[in-house]
Amino acid sequence: LQTVSNAINAPHLLRPKTLARVLASIEELQYVPNQAARSLRTKFSGAIGYRVFPPDRRGSGGVMDRFLYALSDTARSAGDGLMCHTASSDEDEITIFDRLWQQRSVDGIVIANTHYDDPRPDWLLQHRVPFVAFGRPWGRDLERHSWVDVDGAAGTRDATLHLIEQGHRRVAFLGPPKPEDRRSGWRRAMRAMRLPTRGLNAMAQDSIASGASAAHALLDAGDPATGFVCETDAIAIGVLRTLDDHGLRAGADVGVVGFDDSIGAQLVRPGLSSVNQPLDVAAAHIVRILLSHLADRSTPEHVVLRPELIVRGSSQRD
Amino acid sequence: LQTVSNAINAPHLLRPKTLARVLASIEELQYVPNQAARSLRTKFSGAIGYRVFPPDRRGSGGVMDRFLYALSDTARSAGDGLMCHTASSDEDEITIFDRLWQQRSVDGIVIANTHYDDPRPDWLLQHRVPFVAFGRPWGRDLERHSWVDVDGAAGTRDATLHLIEQGHRRVAFLGPPKPEDRRSGWRRAMRAMRLPTRGLNAMAQDSIASGASAAHALLDAGDPATGFVCETDAIAIGVLRTLDDHGLRAGADVGVVGFDDSIGAQLVRPGLSSVNQPLDVAAAHIVRILLSHLADRSTPEHVVLRPELIVRGSSQRD
Numbered sequence: 001l002q003t004v005s006n007a008i009n010a011p012h013l014l015r016p017k018t019l020a021r022v023l024a025s026i027e028e029l030q031y032v033p034n035q036a037a038r039s040l041r042t043k044f045s046g047a048i049g050y051r052v053f054p055p056d057r058r059g060s061g062g063v064m065d066r067f068l069y070a071l072s073d074t075a076r077s078a079g080d081g082l083m084c085h086t087a088s089s090d091e092d093e094i095t096i097f098d099r100l101w102q103q104r105s106v107d108g109i110v111i112a113n114t115h116y117d118d119p120r121p122d123w124l125l126q127h128r129v130p131f132v133a134f135g136r137p138w139g140r141d142l143e144r145h146s147w148v149d150v151d152g153a154a155g156t157r158d159a160t161l162h163l164i165e166q167g168h169r170r171v172a173f174l175g176p177p178k179p180e181d182r183r184s185g186w187r188r189a190m191r192a193m194r195l196p197t198r199g200l201n202a203m204a205q206d207s208i209a210s211g212a213s214a215a216h217a218l219l220d221a222g223d224p225a226t227g228f229v230c231e232t233d234a235i236a237i238g239v240l241r242t243l244d245d246h247g248l249r250a251g252a253d254v255g256v257v258g259f260d261d262s263i264g265a266q267l268v269r270p271g272l273s274s275v276n277q278p279l280d281v282a283a284a285h286i287v288r289i290l291l292s293h294l295a296d297r298s299t300p301e302h303v304v305l306r307p308e309l310i311v312r313g314s315s316q317r318d
Numbered sequence: 319l320q321t322v323s324n325a326i327n328a329p330h331l332l333r334p335k336t337l338a339r340v341l342a343s344i345e346e347l348q349y350v351p352n353q354a355a356r357s358l359r360t361k362f363s364g365a366i367g368y369r370v371f372p373p374d375r376r377g378s379g380g381v382m383d384r385f386l387y388a389l390s391d392t393a394r395s396a397g398d399g400l401m402c403h404t405a406s407s408d409e410d411e412i413t414i415f416d417r418l419w420q421q422r423s424v425d426g427i428v429i430a431n432t433h434y435d436d437p438r439p440d441w442l443l444q445h446r447v448p449f450v451a452f453g454r455p456w457g458r459d460l461e462r463h464s465w466v467d468v469d470g471a472a473g474t475r476d477a478t479l480h481l482i483e484q485g486h487r488r489v490a491f492l493g494p495p496k497p498e499d500r501r502s503g504w505r506r507a508m509r510a511m512r513l514p515t516r517g518l519n520a521m522a523q524d525s526i527a528s529g530a531s532a533a534h535a536l537l538d539a540g541d542p543a544t545g546f547v548c549e550t551d552a553i554a555i556g557v558l559r560t561l562d563d564h565g566l567r568a569g570a571d572v573g574v575v576g577f578d579d580s581i582g583a584q585l586v587r588p589g590l591s592s593v594n595q596p597l598d599v600a601a602a603h604i605v606r607i608l609l610s611h612l613a614d615r616s617t618p619e620h621v622v623l624r625p626e627l628i629v630r631g632s633s634q635r636d
Contacts, residue, residue: 046423047365047401052390055383062581065373065383072370073404076414081423083365084400086391096394105364105399208585237585244587263380264585267526267555269562 047083048075048290049106051093053113054086062263063277064112067134070283071110078287080107094123101129108290114138114147116178121145130293132286136302138179146293148285148303152259153185155275155307159229159257160189162273162309166317168227168255172200174214174239175231182259186229200225204235211238219246219254226254233258233265236272240314255315270313277307365401366393366608367424369411371431372404380581381595382430385452388601389428396605398425412441419447426608432456432465434496439463448611450604454620456497464611466603466621470577471503473593473625477547477575478507480591480627484635486545486573490518492532492557493549500577504547518543522553529556537564537572544572545633551576551583554590558632573633588631595625 003014003022014022050071053064072082083106087093093111097120100106107130111120114135124131125145133147156173163171173186183201190197199221204214211234218225219242230236236258243250250256251270258265261276285303292301321332321340332340368389371382390400401424405411411429415438418424425448429438432453442449443463451465474491481489491504501519508515517539522532529552536543537560548554554576561568568574569588576583579594603621610619 047399052387054387055380062373062380062383065380068386068402069370069372069404072402076403081365081418082402084386084390084402085394086387100399241587263581267582267585269559 044107044294045105046079047081047106048287049083049085049097049100049109051087051096051112052084063260063279067112067279067283070280071286074280074283074287078291080287080291090119094120097123097127097129101127107294108132110134110286110290130290132290132293134282134286142302143300146289146300146302148282148289148305150277150282150305150307152179152181152307153188155259155277155309156182156185156229157189158185158307158309159259159273159275160186160227161193162311163227163229163255163257163315164189164193164195166227166255166315169195170200170223170225171195171227171229171255172202172218172225173197173229173231174202174204174211174218174235176205177203182231199223204231204238206232206234208234208238208241211235212242213238215239215242219243219248228254228256230256230258233260233262233272233274236274236314237264237268240268240272250314251316255317257309257315261310265310265312268314273312273315274310275307276310278305281305362425362612363423364397365399365424366605367401367403367415367418367427369405369414369430370402381578381597385430385597385601388598389604392598392601392605396609398605398609408437412438415442415445415447419445425612426450428452428604428608448608450608450611452600452604460620461618464607464618464620466600466607466623468595468600468623468625470497470499470593470625471506473577473595473627474500474503474547475507476503476625476627477577477591477593478504478545479511480629481545481547481573481575481633482507482511482513484545484573484633487513488518488541488543489513489545489547489573490520490536490543491515491547491549492520492522492529492536492553494523495521500549517541522549522556524550524552526552526556526559529553530560531556533557533560537561537566546572546574548574548576551578551580551590551592554592554632555582555586558586558590568632569634573635575627575633579628583628583630586632591630591633592628593625594628596623599623 055065075082085096087096097109109129109131111131112134114133114137116139121137136142136147136149137144160171173183175183187197202214202218204210228239236256239256240250243254248254258272258274261274265272265274282305289301370386373383393400403414405414415427427447427449429449430452432451432455434457439455454460454465454467455462478489491501493501505515520532520536522528546557554574557574558568561572566572576590576592579592583590583592600623607619
C-alpha cells in the first residue's frame with residue numbers, strides 16, 4: 001500500500017523499476033484516488049465555497065449570475081469545484097461557513113456583495129478560514145484581508161465625460177445614498193470640467209420605478225438635466241421610460257448611461273449605454289489569490305479593476 | 319472510538335447512560351465529524367454535481383440561473399451541497415462526471431437542457447451513477463431513467479386559448495423546428511377551436527432578430543396574423559419590435575405571448591405575457607428523486623409539471 005501511495009505522491013522515493021511496475025498496475029486497474037481518502041491525507045477537499053444569490057429580476061439582472069459562471073469556470077481550470085449554497089442573510093451564510101469549514105468540505109471561501117457593517121469578514125478572519133472577497137471592505141481597514149473589486153468611480157467618470165463630450169452640460173447622477181463610490185466618479189468629472197452639480201445630485205433606489213420618478217423631477221426642474229449617469233441599469237431603464245413619457249428621444253435629446261451592462265441594457269430600445277465590470281478577470285484574480293492563501297502565502301492582496309464603458313444608442317447624438 | 323461512532327450513527331446500540339455520557343463529551347468538545355472521514359465510511363460526499371450554463375444574454379435570460387438557485391436552495395434544505403462545474407460540450411461534461419464519480423466527490427448528478435442525441439444519460443446509466451434529468455429524454459425511451467419536465471404543450475395551449483378569448487382568430491406560432499412540444503400545444507388548441515393553422519406555422523430561432531423578421535413576414539401576408547404564441551421570450555420581444563416598427567400596438571391591436579417569464583418579459587413595454595415554468599417545484603422533485611436513488615430506490619420516476627400563463631399588457635385588449 002505504502003509503495004502505491006509513494007508512486008503517486010512521492011515517485012522519487014521509489015526505485016525506477018518498482019515505480020514502473022506500480023504505474024503499470026495503476027494503468028491496468030484504471031485506479032483513480034478516492035477524493036475522501038485523499039482529503040483525509042492532504043487536508044484539501046478540492047472545493048471552494050460560494051453563496052449563490054437569488055437571480056435579480058429588477059432589470060439590472062444577470063451580473064451575479066455572470067460572476068458565478070466565471071468563478072465556476074476559473075475554479076474548474078484550477079482543478080477545483082465550486083460548492084454552492086444559498087443563504088437568507090449574512091448570519092445564515094456564516095452558519096454555512098461554520099459547517100463547511102468544520103467538516104472541511106471546502107478549502108476556502110469566496111464572499112461577494114460586501115457592504116457596510118458586513119459581519120462575514122470578521123467571522124472568517126477569526127476562524128482563520130482562507131477567503132477572498134469580491135468587493136472591498138466598505139467602511140473598514142482595506143488591508144485586513146484579500147479582495148478584488150471594480151473601480152466604480154472610474155466607470156462613472158468615463159460615463160460622465162462621455163456625456164459631456166456629446167455636448168451635455170447638465171449631467172445628473174441617480175443612485176442610492178451609499179456606497180459613494182460610483183457617485184464620486186461623476187462628481188469628480190463634473191468638477192474637473194468646471195460644471196455645476198447643484199440640483200443634479202439625485203437619490204434613487206435600484207429599481208425602474210425609482211429611476212423613472214427621479215428622472216421626472218430632474219426633467220421638470222427649471223434648468224432640466226440633459227444627461228443621466230445612473231448607479232444601475234434598472235435606474236437608467238426607468239429614466240428611459242420617463243423620457244418616452246415626456247416625448248423626449250434617448251440619445252438625440254437626452255443622454256443616459258447605466259451600470260453593469262445587464263440583459264436589460266441590450267434589450268431596451270435604442271440600446272442602453274452601460275459600464276461593464278470585467279467579471280472574468282475578477283474571478284481569475286479571486287481564484288488565484290485564494291489558491292495562494294491555501295499554499296500558505298498569507299499576505300493579503302488587493303486588486304482594483306477598471307470597468308469599460310459600452311456605448312449604445314441611449315447616449316449617442318447621431 | 320467505536321462507542322463514539324455508534325453514539326452518532328447508531329445511538330440505539332448504546333445503553334442510555336453511555337449514550338448520555340458520550341453526547342455530553344461531544345457537546346463539550348464541540349465535535350463536528352470531518353466530512354472526508356465521514357465520506358470514507360458512509361461512502362456519501364454530501365454533494366450533488368451540476369453543470370452551470372453560461373448566462374443567456376439573448377433576452378430570454380434568467381431561466382437556468384433561476385433553476386440553479388432553486389436547485390442549490392433545495393439541496394441545502396436536504397443537507398447537501400451543490401458542486402458546480404462548467405463544461406464546453408456534452409462530451410466535456412461527461413469527462414467531469416467521470417472524474418467526480420471516480421473520486422466520489424459527488425453522490426449523484428443532475429443534468430439539465432436534455433436534447434435529441436444527448437450522450438449524457440447513456441454514459442450515466444452505463445456507469446451506474448445516480449442521476450435525475452431536468453428535461454425528458456427527447457427521442458428516447460421515456461422509462462429509462464428519472465426525469466422532471468415542464469409540460470410545454472400545456473403552456474402554449476393556454477397561451478393560444480387566451481389569445482382566442484381576446485378575440486384573435488389568426489394566431490401564429492413562432493419557434494425552432496425542434497423539439498415539437500411547445501408548437502404542438504398551439505396546433506392542438508387551434509384545431510380544437512376549429513381555427514386554421516395554414517400560413518401561421520412559422521419558424522424562428524431563439525433570438526430577437528429572428529422573431530422580428532418572422533413577425534414581419536406574418537404581418538405583411540394577405541391575411542395577417544393578429545396573435546403570436548412564441549417558443550421563447552426573445553422571439554416574442556422580436557415580435558414586439560416589429561409591431562412597433564409597423565405602428566401596431568401590442569395588446570390593443572395584436573396579442574403576443576412568450577415563454578419562460580424572463581427578465582425581459584417584465585422589462586419591455588407594455589409588459590410581455592409569458593408562460594412561466596415552476597422551477598422551484600421542479601428542483602424540489604429532482605432533489606427528492608435523487609435522494610431516493612441514493613437510498614437505493616432505483617425505479618425511475620417521471621414528473622411532468624404544468625406551467626402557468628402570466629398575463630401582461632402584450633396580450634390584453636383593454
